[in-house]
Amino acid sequence: MGAHLARRYGGGADTEPDPLAMPTFPVDLGLPEREPRTMVATAQQLSDGRVPLAQRDFCAHHLLRLMRCRRDAFPSLWQCQHLRHQWDSCEHQDYVMRMKEFERERRLLQRQKRIREREAAVAAE
């Protein structure tokens, strides 16, 4: 857990991404034909369902189904475990995408550093 922090604060800040300033590279660099993420639930549906703002992400359609099931099955809330699992695994995939974004940013920064050093070595000759 601490390796990236040690690198960032311990002198490797040129190759460690800053999560507050991401992304710094063009979106399709190295990934041609990149598709945008699709949002299934509409903003009106999320507003009608009074979903908290922090949960109105790209998995919110699973959350809406889960909320409807919980409202219908109350008080036996354990009946909605299948929908709960679907929402949880969607959130998990979303988190994995965040990790991939971070790693892509990091590798692009390292590549940028390699290019810079190679050009500096060429210019020094």
Next chain:
Amino acid sequence: MAAAAGRGGVLWRQAASWLRATRAAVAAPSGARAASGLTKDQLPGPYPRTAEERAAAAKKYNMRVEDYQPYPDDGFGYGDYPMLPNKSLHERDPWYQWDQPDVRRNWGEPMHWDFDMYIRNRVDTSPTPVPWHTMRNHFLIFLGTMLVMFALGEIYPSYRPVGPKQYPFNDLYLEKGGDPNKEPPVVTHYKI
């Protein structure tokens, strides 16, 4: 009841005499008098100038002449009232059989000027179990360490190696209170 009253009030007379006897048993001793019963020379007076005045004041306050020390005569109006050590009643022996146990005082003992401040519900001048400078140093070390650690946490925050969370609808522009008449800044997120 009507029959007893008709026989000359015997029961009433018996009750009255019983009451008088009970009250006499718990009455104040003959030497006691109310605070309103003091004469002029028993009240506090002006600052004592001569040795005889000091002796008379010490006797008035039930103190020895060696122990009697009035407040300095600097215009604050203490007069000849004795200056007793500024110790609260917490420091007096709790196990001794005081005449008045709640204020830990014996009858006739001179009262401190700030007696009502030094009662056991209020100011406590008891010595601390640990020297004052030790306590102060320990507290300052703890406070300094905590402040330094929190400052470091602000300068070098800790985070997971993940990118920021992505939200739809231009990062929830309208939901966060954006102006519906203006064009929102377009934000698109991509699959990876």
